[in-house]
Amino acid sequence: MKSTLDILDNLYKIVNVSTVTTSSIIDGKVYRNSRPLDSVKRDITVGALPIMGGTDIDLQPCTVIINCFAKDLVPGRPDDANLDKMTTAVLSVLEAYASSTSYLHLEINSQAVMADIDAAGITYSSIRVNCTIQYLTV
Numbered sequence: 001m002k003s004t005l006d007i008l009d010n011l012y013k014i015v016n017v018s019t020v021t022t023s024s025i026i027d028g029k030v031y032r033n034s035r036p037l038d039s040v041k042r043d044i045t046v047g048a049l050p051i052m053g054g055t056d057i058d059l060q061p062c063t064v065i066i067n068c069f070a071k072d073l074v075p076g077r078p079d080d081a082n083l084d085k086m087t088t089a090v091l092s093v094l095e096a097y098a099s100s101t102s103y104l105h106l107e108i109n110s111q112a113v114m115a116d117i118d119a120a121g122i123t124y125s126s127i128r129v130n131c132t133i134q135y136l137t138v
Contacts (some may be wrong), residue, residue, distance in 0.1 A: 008048050012046050016030040022045075030045075066126070069116065083123065083125045
């Protein structure tokens with residue numbers, strides 16, 4: 001069985017590339033699961049929901065959530081320009097990867113912009129990705 005850690009490793013490597021991490025896109029980092037609560041930088045997080053399946057199943061579905069964070073321009077007014085740049089960069093690498101492999105299938109499910117309830121003055125773009133990973137036995 002593959003684990004959520006396997007999925008996180010794969011998606012982290014897909015997202016943590018120079019076309020996304022360039023300073024014109026983010027001025028922070030790409031993190032697994034969560035970012036520092038006091039961060040006001042443009043950061044990206046990659047987190048996985050529970051993976052389904054077991055040792056008798058060769059395809060295992062999982063949902064990954066990628067969040068792109070940006071500080072509001074003023075309280076209550078999101079930095080839409082930077083949220084759009086980050087979202088577009090992440091969607092680009094996901095779409096490019098989705099057509100390049102057979103053992104990990106990615107399908108972009110949805111995207112939404114929301115205020116961060118844990119950090120005042122921060123908004124994030126949330127991208128939900130359905131993943132199916134092939135469990136290979138030797």
